[in-house]
Amino acid sequence: MSAHHAHAAMQADRSKRARTLVTPEGLSLPLTVGSRGARAGALLLDLVILLVGIIAVLVLFSAIGFGLLDIGSSPEASPVLQGLLVLAILFLFLSRYGYFLWFELGPRAATPGKRIVGLRVAARDGGRLTAEMVLARNLMRDIEVFVPAFFLLGGGQNSGAFGLATFIWLAVFVLFPVFNKDALRAGDIVAGTWVVEARHAKLKDAMSVAPDRTRDYRFEEAELSVYGEHELQVLERVLRQDRPESLREVAEAITGKIGWQLGAGDEREFLEAFYAALRGHLESNMRFGKRKRDKFS
């Protein structure tokens, strides 16, 4: 039962984050604003990737550097070492300011962390996401992510009244996304962007191509009007997951409700037939403008 509650809670949360985006040609597209948790997770993933990458590259650089030192202080080594140092400085600079920018400018408009949790950046007005927008949102990131992080790492919050004031001030930036319904951070506001879900969905098999069983199972109008669209979709999920115990549980619930007796082992056949009949019934009503949301309506 708790699984059902969790699912319902998730649905409620998703519908709170649902937005409709009207494209320039007037098509309305449903979008889901990325949850704050997912965005925090994506940021953490990106920071971990960055940190591991930085450590790996710096270890490599210093290994090359020490290798050159071993040869002795030959005059040839020094320009190479200098070049290495220049590269290291530029690499650190680019990893702080360039990582997010580079990936968000790509065709997926998402950093690796965002991709993993299924998010992407989009223009809030439904238009094209431009390079300048991505630039603006990532320039602001410095004060929202890196400055607070370095501040906390340096223990700045402990340094008296000034430290406390800075801490509170930085917290305003960090907590900004919590205080608006679209979870916009300061960079999103300045750039006119937002972060939305970008999940891929696989096209699953059509449900009614299973062998036609309308002859074996005939359902009356009254039996079909017990359930609504919500129950149909629960049934669809159960059929697609195809787990014997949940098939049995659902089949028993349905037969109990409509007063049928069912032999053992026939659960899947029965449910497929019932699904097809129920969907046909609800869809034909739908064509006449009658919709039944769930069993209570």
Next chain:
Amino acid sequence: MVLSLFRKAEITPPADIEAASLRSDRFRLEREADWRRLDTIVTALEKNRPRRISDDDLLELPVLYRNTASSLAVARETSLDAATLNYLEALVRRAWFQIYGPRIELIGWLRRFLGGGWSAAVRAIWLDICIALVVMVAGTVVGWLLVDQDERWYYSLVPGGMAGGRAPGADPEVLRESLGTAEGADGLGVFAAYLFSNNTGVCILAFALGFAFGVPTLLLLVHNLSLLGAMYWVFSEAGLGLDFAAWISVHGTTELGAIMLSGAAGLHVGRTMMFPGDRSILSAMQTAGVRAAQVMAGCTIMLIVAGLLEGYARQLVGSTSARFAIGGAMLLFWALYFALVPAPQERDT
């Protein structure tokens, strides 16, 4: 067997449309091939491999997109197959993002940016630039006056590590030496790279701080420039005022210009937040933010130039007049560039 893994998956029409007992499933099976075709194209675009898409597919893309979008509209009204609706919604959204997604080609963007986009953005924030300039001049004067009044101010303005012997009352010879040149080009690359990354960090901070109504940006400008004023006082006391000015001007006209522009960009955002005008605050801030971001992208270029000037030119050129000539020429160049390069023609991309 192995080869089949690498071959492009053929899109086969679904087996038997008539076998489906539901009308909505037949609708789906009839259109499924088109959807899968759009899916393959969109996936290739997402992976940034447009060359994998055949010419036919690319030409058909808008049609496929529109058809799939209308399939979605019809399916929403006639089908209760949640999995198919989910798939269609995700596919249409992905296709839309690709068709209206960022289409950025670095060379083209740079040409447009350098050929007018940048200078137009700079001209558009002229008022903020004036404010930033006034604040910076005020900051320098304040630094000078403070140290002039009480030398102890110098130590609280200039961090110890940065002073490097350049303290009030220091031996003029030591000061003169600190303005001198390096022996050769050794190590100057590292210096230039360090200066660039450090200064760009400061500029980005100056911009980002503008979000809080611009006040912290102003404070940052005042603080950084009061440091310059304090240092100028030390050198002018030792009778080296002119030499110091020449030494600073080599890179300073470019570097301080970039700091001024980034401060102005931050102020622009902060000022728009306070006075959005007759538009909604969000849309006003977006316009300001995008404009400011262009100015900032240009600041990075200026700071690369400044880093090279500071790292190499200043360390290699020693005479006061030559230093003034370099600094003055850079100032003239930037001023003319921003004032004269016209905005690029409007295009929809």
